[in-house]
Amino acid sequence: ETLxxxxxEFVDNSENYTQAVDLLNNGEVVAFPTETVYGLGAVAxxxxxxxxxxxxxxxxxDNPLIxxxxxxxxxxxxxxxxPEVAKKCMEAFWPGPLTLVMNVKPNVLAASVxxxxxxxxxxxxxxxxxxxxxxxxKKPLAAPSANRSGKPSPTKAIHVFEDLQGIxxxxxxxxxxxIGVESTVLDVTLDQPVILRPGGVTKEMLEQVIGxxxxxxxxxxxxxSTPKAPGMKYTHYAPDAPVYLIDQDKNQIECAxxxxxxxxxxxxxxxxxxxxxxNADYFFSFGDEHELExxxxxxxxxxxxxxxxxxxxxxxxxxxxxxxxTAIMNRLEKAAGGNWYQQ
Ligand code: TXA
Ligand code: MG
Numbered sequence: 001e002t003l004x005x006x007x008x009e010f011v012d013n014s015e016n017y018t019q020a021v022d023l024l025n026n027g028e029v030v031a032f033p034t035e036t037v038y039g040l041g042a043v044a045x046x047x048x049x050x051x052x053x054x055x056x057x058x059x060x061x062d063n064p065l066i067x068x069x070x071x072x073x074x075x076x077x078x079x080x081x082x083p084e085v086a087k088k089c090m091e092a093f094w095p096g097p098l099t100l101v102m103n104v105k106p107n108v109l110a111a112s113v114x115x116x117x118x119x120x121x122x123x124x125x126x127x128x129x130x131x132x133x134x135x136x137x138k139k140p141l142a143a144p145s146a147n148r149s150g151k152p153s154p155t156k157a158i159h160v161f162e163d164l165q166g167i168x169x170x171x172x173x174x175x176x177x178x179i180g181v182e183s184t185v186l187d188v189t190l191d192q193p194v195i196l197r198p199g200g201v202t203k204e205m206l207e208q209v210i211g212x213x214x215x216x217x218x219x220x221x222x223x224x225s226t227p228k229a230p231g232m233k234y235t236h237y238a239p240d241a242p243v244y245l246i247d248q249d250k251n252q253i254e255c256a257x258x259x260x261x262x263x264x265x266x267x268x269x270x271x272x273x274x275x276x277x278x279n280a281d282y283f284f285s286f287g288d289e290h291e292l293e294x295x296x297x298x299x300x301x302x303x304x305x306x307x308x309x310x311x312x313x314x315x316x317x318x319x320x321x322x323x324x325x326t327a328i329m330n331r332l333e334k335a336a337g338g339n340w341y342q343q
Contacts, residue, residue, distance in 0.1 A: 003170045006128050016172065021137050021172050025320050029053055031160045032144040036097045036182050036200060037153035037300070038160050039068065039143030040168065041133075044078075047110035050142050054112065056147045056167050065113045065142040066099050066183070070134030078120055078140065080105050081145045085210045091103070092209045095126035097183040097200030111136040113142045123183055129174035134136060145182060146171075152237045152300040152335070154181050159304055180297035181327045186213070186255040190271035198327040200296075208296045217325070237335040239306045240269070243314045244341040245332060248289065253278055253315065256341050260313055268311035282309045286317070292324045299328060303335055315341060 007018040020030045027049040028041045040056060042049035044067045054061055067078060075082060085102050104120035114120050125131065134141060145153035148163040155323040157173035164171075184199030186206065188334050189201035195203060195215040206213045248254060251273065257280050260267050269280035272289035287294030304315050316332055318327045 001167045002161065002168055003295060004173055005170060006088070006158060007132075008174075009128055011221065019138050020170055020172055023038060023139075024049070024137055027052075027263065028169050029056060030133075031154075031157075031168060031171040031173065032130055032143075033127055033157070033177055034068075034130045034143075035095075035127045035178045036125075037155055037177055037180070038146040038157065038162070039125075039130070039141070040140035040160075040172075041068070041143040042111050043137070044113055044140040044142035047112060050110040050112045053142065053144060054162055056075060057147070059090040059144060060149070062114060062115050063111065064117055064119075064121065065110065065144050066123055066142050066185075067113060068130065068141040069122060069124055070131055072124065074140065075102075075122055078122060081189075083188050085193055088122075088210050089186065089206070093205070094124040095153065095202050096133065097122070097126070097179055099183045099185045099197075101185060101189060101196065103189055110142070117211070119184060119187075119189055127177070150238060152239065152303045153182060154297060155189045155300045157298070159300070162304075169301055176297075176301075176326035178297065179324075180236075180292070180299055180301075181324070181331055184327070190334045191337065198330050200246070200324060200327065202323045202326065206280075229325060235333050237266055237300070238329040239303045239314060239335070239338070241306055241311050241314050242339070243303075243316055243332075243336040244286065245318050245336045245338050247317050248272065248275075248317045248319075252273065253317070255343070256315060259343070260315075265313045266309070266311045268306045268309055270299075270306075270313045270314065270316040272317065274292070282306070282311050292319060292328065295319060296324050296328050299331060299332050 042332040179200040185197040267281040
């Protein structure tokens with residue numbers, strides 16, 4: 001049975017935190033909210049506990065986990081050769097949606113956290129529940145997103161419950177997460193920092209603090225190739241029905257919907273609010289077309305909502321590759337397996 005414990009900032013939830021911390025100290029896994037998505041945490045130094053994360057998610061064991069810490073000082077406990085750029089990034093963006101990949105300190109973390117790797121991804125999350133959990137626990141938490149492998153990441157406790165009920169003992173429900181897409185993963189072990197996964201801290205924001213940053217062209221990265229963030233090679237973020245990308249063009253969208261319906265398809269449309277009058281079978285809003293943060297916040301919930309319908313095809317509108325739009329497009333392209341709608 002899976003406990004769903006509400007942690008509301010306005011009432012005293014200390015016994016819920018105690019319960020979660022007791023479970024973690026006993027080698028169990030606990031799901032908790034961060035500012036990006038819900039994470040599935042285990043004490044990062046406990047190998048048996050960390051293994052449970054992989055089992056619960058059905059996650060390939062060669063995919064490393066991010067280690068969440070509650071203070072900047074703890075970085076030195078888990079990483080070595082910490083470069084100046086990393087320190088600048090921590091100052092500027094922590095707590096926040098930025099994971100820094102650094103050289104790992106040997107023999108401290110559980111082996112499965114960094115399977116066969118010389119590096120570790122560290123991040124200090126910017127969420128009151130995550131920070132309080134870390135503060136009470138006083139240990140690092142290894143935590144991937146709390147979804148079954150291959151499903152969109154959870155942005156609500158109910159998403160975690162749907163994927164992992166009966167499999168994990170406890171979910172801390174802190175409401176909807178904010179940013180809605182996973183953290184930016186930045187490798188700072190090389191001469192020039194490289195973005196391994198785009199996220200809430202954008203290339204533009206990073207460059208203001210540390211100068212030039214490399215960002216591979218994620219659209220051209222083939223799923224078969226071996227990108228440096230091992231997790232990027234797996235199919236991801238995908239609902240059950242196939243997803244096709246389409247421009248934010250009213251005419252084109254209306255034509256597509258009509259044509260697909262003539263082919264007996266049930267069409268779910270994921271698009272900004274202003275397209276709510278298109279005659280699709282289901283409509284899930286990305287919010288205001290000019291507010292990329294609304295789109296990132298609603299993206300996974302919308303993709304998951306399609307699984308609750310009998311839609312046979314999903315049309316999702318694309319956005320500019322600028323700011324957090326880069327992260328949104330990266331996730332959309334994965335959900336769509338790179339497929340665009342073609343007449
Ligand atoms: O926002 C987030 O980052 C969320 C919340 C829960 O913190 N976590 C998350 O974890 O998205 P996960 O495991 O779903 O994604 C971690 C990504 C994977 O693509 C993984 O391969 C990459 O980060 N990664 C982790 N450690 C790495 C390392 N040492 N070197 C390269 N990539 C690493
Ligand atoms: Mg994930």
